[in-house]
Amino acid sequence: MADQTEFSAELLTYLRGISLREDDILADLRSNTRELPLGHTMQVMPEEGQFLGFLASLTQARTIVEIGTFTGYAALCLARALPPDGRLITCDTNPKWPRYAAPYWKRAGVDHLIDVRIGDARDTLSALLDEHGESTVDLVFIDADKTGYHDYYEKTLRLLRPGGLAVLDNTALFGRVADPADQHEDTTAIRALNALLHRDPRVDLSLLPMADGITLARKRTP
Numbered sequence: 001m002a003d004q005t006e007f008s009a010e011l012l013t014y015l016r017g018i019s020l021r022e023d024d025i026l027a028d029l030r031s032n033t034r035e036l037p038l039g040h041t042m043q044v045m046p047e048e049g050q051f052l053g054f055l056a057s058l059t060q061a062r063t064i065v066e067i068g069t070f071t072g073y074a075a076l077c078l079a080r081a082l083p084p085d086g087r088l089i090t091c092d093t094n095p096k097w098p099r100y101a102a103p104y105w106k107r108a109g110v111d112h113l114i115d116v117r118i119g120d121a122r123d124t125l126s127a128l129l130d131e132h133g134e135s136t137v138d139l140v141f142i143d144a145d146k147t148g149y150h151d152y153y154e155k156t157l158r159l160l161r162p163g164g165l166a167v168l169d170n171t172a173l174f175g176r177v178a179d180p181a182d183q184h185e186d187t188t189a190i191r192a193l194n195a196l197l198h199r200d201p202r203v204d205l206s207l208l209p210m211a212d213g214i215t216l217a218r219k220r221t222p
Contacts, residue, residue, distance in 0.1 A: 072101020
């Protein structure tokens with residue numbers, strides 16, 4: 001059995017060249033985000049954005065919840081995969097990020113599909129449970145503060161329909177989760193979440209060794 005391929009800069013460039021379908025809107029958003037403080041670190045890779053859209057189409061998602069908007073690249077990819085009557089609810093604590101993203105969403109013609117919620121995502125998720133009830137969401141993307149992941153996962157699992165998909169970003173956390181000497185609160189939070197997911201009987205699980213670790217958790221039918 002072959003080991004994981006080492007993705008050099010040259011190989012990654014080749015793979016992007018024959019698989020990535022990033023148009024001018026996404027490219028402009030990604031390029032401008034890179035100029036922001038921590039923009040390169042916090043933004044999803046373009047192939048991850050494309051993968052998110054692929055997953056949304058594959059699951060025929062009509063209602064998507066995103067936790068962590070940042071500059072809206074992932075939101076744009078997800079919204080483009082929605083049907084005309086679909087909805088993406090994107091949550092962030094800082095209103096400046098959705099404002100930054102809004103011109104790109106409008107330029108792509110998907111702004112009317114995006115419902116922005118500002119505030120603590122725990123409160124937003126509780127409000128969505130009150131508004132719509134359990135099992136009303138098709139796909140969730142979690143890419144926010146790492147110490148909040150456990151709470152976000154538990155609440156979104158209630159929102160997800162059976163067969164719905166939770167996608168959790170940064171579950172490798174730059175490789176820090178494999179270093180027992182790293183006891184930073186972000187690292188310990190993701191390490192604990194990974195252990196929880198591994199033994200959680202409520203979901204089918206796959207952790208993809210791409211980008212910074214992407215975990216797919218499909219909610220099982222009771």
